[in-house]
Amino acid sequence: MPDAEEIERLRVEFQAALAAAATDQALRVVRDRFLGRKGGVIASLMKAVASASPADRPLLGMLANQFKNEIEGALDARRASLESGRPVAGGLDVTLPGRQVPLGHLHPLTHVRHQVEAIFSRMGYEILEGPEIEDDYHNFEALNMPPEHPARDMQDTFFLGQPVPQRGLGTPGTRVSTRPAPPDRPATLLRTHTSAMQIRYMEAHEPPVRIVAIGKVFRRDNPDLTHTPMFHQFEGLLVDERVTFADLKGTLTAFVREIFAPDIKVMFRPSFFPYTEPSAEMFIGCVFCGGTGCPVCKRTGWLEILGSGMVHPSVLEAVGYDAERYTGFAFGTGIERVAMLKYGVDDIRLFYENDLRFLEQFSF
Numbered sequence: 001m002p003d004a005e006e007i008e009r010l011r012v013e014f015q016a017a018l019a020a021a022a023t024d025q026a027l028r029v030v031r032d033r034f035l036g037r038k039g040g041v042i043a044s045l046m047k048a049v050a051s052a053s054p055a056d057r058p059l060l061g062m063l064a065n066q067f068k069n070e071i072e073g074a075l076d077a078r079r080a081s082l083e084s085g086r087p088v089a090g091g092l093d094v095t096l097p098g099r100q101v102p103l104g105h106l107h108p109l110t111h112v113r114h115q116v117e118a119i120f121s122r123m124g125y126e127i128l129e130g131p132e133i134e135d136d137y138h139n140f141e142a143l144n145m146p147p148e149h150p151a152r153d154m155q156d157t158f159f160l161g162q163p164v165p166q167r168g169l170g171t172p173g174t175r176v177s178t179r180p181a182p183p184d185r186p187a188t189l190l191r192t193h194t195s196a197m198q199i200r201y202m203e204a205h206e207p208p209v210r211i212v213a214i215g216k217v218f219r220r221d222n223p224d225l226t227h228t229p230m231f232h233q234f235e236g237l238l239v240d241e242r243v244t245f246a247d248l249k250g251t252l253t254a255f256v257r258e259i260f261a262p263d264i265k266v267m268f269r270p271s272f273f274p275y276t277e278p279s280a281e282m283f284i285g286c287v288f289c290g291g292t293g294c295p296v297c298k299r300t301g302w303l304e305i306l307g308s309g310m311v312h313p314s315v316l317e318a319v320g321y322d323a324e325r326y327t328g329f330a331f332g333t334g335i336e337r338v339a340m341l342k343y344g345v346d347d348i349r350l351f352y353e354n355d356l357r358f359l360e361q362f363s364f
């Protein structure tokens with residue numbers, strides 16, 4: 001009479017036979033021996049179960065059926081593995097590569113932003129964000145751009161109108177306008193540069209000042225290869241006694257060497273900004289052609305990387321600093337511009353389209 005122990009013994013026998021079967025033909029022999037209709041191990045087992053006592057029959061029947069299914073499954077798996085040439089353990093193909101869980105990574109702009117923050121933090125700068133909605137005073141006037149100043153045209157501005165009470169509704173809405181509010185009312189706007197934050201900081205702190213303001217800024221530009229109505233900027237400010245243009249050059253050279261390459265060439269060229277005097281644009285040797293001239297650098301071998309200059313005395317006076325005693329320098333550029341030059345991206349809009357084919361080329 002078969003019992004559970006007997007079935008277990010047959011199972012061991014089957015596994016040994018299966019392990020030894022290395023060809024299709026050997027496998028057929030094992031199948032015939034265990035599943036053959038006449039004289040097969042399972043057929044004999046089933047017959048024996050049928051004649052077992054009614055008390056034992058249900059359990060033995062279940063065990064015998066389980067064993068039969070097991071044999072069929074194992075034989076099928078083994079045959080499949082012989083066909084594909086891969087080893088199988090207990091119906092599991094141990095050589096299949098694991099299922100990959102896709103991992104995300106930082107957006108290139110976030111990565112560059114973190115790098116900028118890390119470099120200037122190490123140089124002792126405090127990193128600030130500040131409000132994206134500014135008033136006219138902090139965005140323009142305190143930065144040496146009074147209402148009729150032509151330099152305001154360099155930065156086409158989104159003005160936020162005065163709060164308009166909605167008829168029948170308790171909550172006031174905000175009208176977005178491209179015209180400044182009438183002069184008798186204070187205008188609010190979307191900040192056109194992070195320099196506004198420098199004024200706020202200086203109003204609340206005495207020198208020495210060492211800050212980098214970083215974040216989103218907004219300008220009324222039509223999107224093209226190099227413009228978007230929103231982009232990211234960082235601007236630095238250092239104010240102390242005896243700060244000179246040499247400090248500015250040293251700081252910015254150290255920055256570009258760290259973010260691009262230790263041996264990168266730099267050049268400063270006179271420029272104009274209302275809030276710095278003298279002002280300078282900083283160029284780096286073209287990262288695309290190595291300075292020999294290419295379409296990106298317009299055959300000059302140089303790429304403009306940032307604007308800078310010594311803080312205009314009017315700006316220091318506007319926040320109540322003694323412009324005779326203190327001097328300082330300021331600098332700023334777009335995070336997008338740095339990222340485009342660093343990674344050879346030729347269209348700024350790619351950063352905002354969330355196209356995985358673009359984003360997957362980066363891994364941070």
Ligand SMILES: [Zn+2]
Binds near residue numbers: 289296301
């Ligand atoms: Zn070039």
